[in-house]
Amino acid sequence: MRILVTGGAGFIGSHVAAAFQEAGHEVCVLDNLLTGSKENLPPSLNLTWADLRDPFLEQNINELDFEIICHHAAQISVPRSVEQPSADAEINISGMLNLMQIARRWKITRVIFSSSGGAVYGDPENIPVDENTPPDPLSPYAVAKLSGEAYLRYYQRAYGITFVVLRYANVYGPRQAPVGESGATAIFMKHLSERTSPTIYCPPGMPEGAVRDYIYVEDCVAANLLALHGGDNQIFNIGSGVGTATLDLWQQLVKASGVSDPPRVTMAGQRPGDVRRTVLDCGKAKRELGWEPKISLPQGLTATWQWFVNK
Numbered sequence: 001m002r003i004l005v006t007g008g009a010g011f012i013g014s015h016v017a018a019a020f021q022e023a024g025h026e027v028c029v030l031d032n033l034l035t036g037s038k039e040n041l042p043p044s045l046n047l048t049w050a051d052l053r054d055p056f057l058e059q060n061i062n063e064l065d066f067e068i069i070c071h072h073a074a075q076i077s078v079p080r081s082v083e084q085p086s087a088d089a090e091i092n093i094s095g096m097l098n099l100m101q102i103a104r105r106w107k108i109t110r111v112i113f114s115s116s117g118g119a120v121y122g123d124p125e126n127i128p129v130d131e132n133t134p135p136d137p138l139s140p141y142a143v144a145k146l147s148g149e150a151y152l153r154y155y156q157r158a159y160g161i162t163f164v165v166l167r168y169a170n171v172y173g174p175r176q177a178p179v180g181e182s183g184a185t186a187i188f189m190k191h192l193s194e195r196t197s198p199t200i201y202c203p204p205g206m207p208e209g210a211v212r213d214y215i216y217v218e219d220c221v222a223a224n225l226l227a228l229h230g231g232d233n234q235i236f237n238i239g240s241g242v243g244t245a246t247l248d249l250w251q252q253l254v255k256a257s258g259v260s261d262p263p264r265v266t267m268a269g270q271r272p273g274d275v276r277r278t279v280l281d282c283g284k285a286k287r288e289l290g291w292e293p294k295i296s297l298p299q300g301l302t303a304t305w306q307w308f309v310n311k
């Protein structure tokens with residue numbers, strides 16, 4: 001199949017694009033290198049520098065007659081979305097719409113969209129949350145991701161474009177930059193290697209920090225490969241189903257790294273827009289997509305630390 005991977009020079013997108021190519025598909029990467037990098041891509045992958053917001057986007061990406069768009073390009077910082085909601089919406093809503101209009105004109109058959117299970121449910125009463133839990137976005141970033149999902153439903157009804165929404169939990173692994181909505185693992189690795197103190201943000205009553213569901217990037221890649229052929233017009237949570245407090249993540253990372261003189265952590269209050277607790281129920285992905293996570297947190301942290309120290 002001919003697949004356009006937007007955001008394919010970024011952390012998750014680069015792993016997905018490489019895996020699609022390894023599986024025998026023809027792949028083109030679209031990215032404006034806002035947070036992505038050419039170094040993330042194997043030489044065999046073509047990079048088209050283009051911006052989702054560009055009114056002439058179509059002219060920049062018409063070399064291949066694509067059948068599928070796998071949409072990973074986004075502004076990914078929750079704090080930035082809180083400070084500059086319009087700038088977030090320009091990329092994550094208007095930019096996506098620009099892409100969907102091209103999808104419509106090109107008669108694209110399928111769009112795979114990376115949404116955020118860590119953001120769209122807000123602070124749910126009960127965890128783990130499944131896909132029937134009503135969304136309750138607490139940040140403009142989450143609002144934009146939900147809008148993207150709603151637009152996909154619209155384009156499906158109006159133009160018959162099949163969609164698959166993958167609501168990722170907090171993804172970590174090689175190539176993650178130490179910034180962004182959920183780069184705690186990457187940020188911690190930088191602090192650990194430089195022996196500088198990491199900050200742990202603690203919502204009221206949560207002295208060990210917020211609770212997150214951490215999923216290894218290769219598990220997300222596997223979900224994207226399955227979404228090429230299944231899960232039509234469905235939303236899937238893609239997470240580990242395990243809740244980990246931020247302090248626990250730090251301690252597990254220190255253990256996986258083998259560093260014997262780690263720096264002390266600094267505790268701070270909750271950041272605006274941050275959710276307190278999020279853990280995903282991924283039973284639907286198992287039942288309907290045949291997907292389940294394979295890499296445990298200690299395994300994933302060890303592999304990511306190895307990459308980090310050898311890069």
Ligand SMILES: NC(=O)c1ccc[n+]([C@@H]2O[C@H](COP(=O)([O-])OP(=O)(O)OC[C@H]3O[C@@H](n4cnc5c(N)ncnc54)[C@H](O)[C@@H]3O)[C@@H](O)[C@H]2O)c1
Pocket residue numbers: 006007008009010011012013030031032033034035036037050051052053071072073074075076091095114115116117118167168169170171172177180182
């Ligand atoms: N990392 C996570 O834990 C996580 C969790 C849930 C959802 N997601 C979603 O997964 C996707 C990939 O995230 P990531 O962690 O790999 O982040 P990333 O920043 O590494 O990747 C995003 C990519 O999009 C590109 N981009 C940004 N704005 C663009 C624009 N206007 N035009 C073209 N390209 C643009 C960036 O240069 C980058 O390469 C995003 O949609 C993100 O919202 C990520």
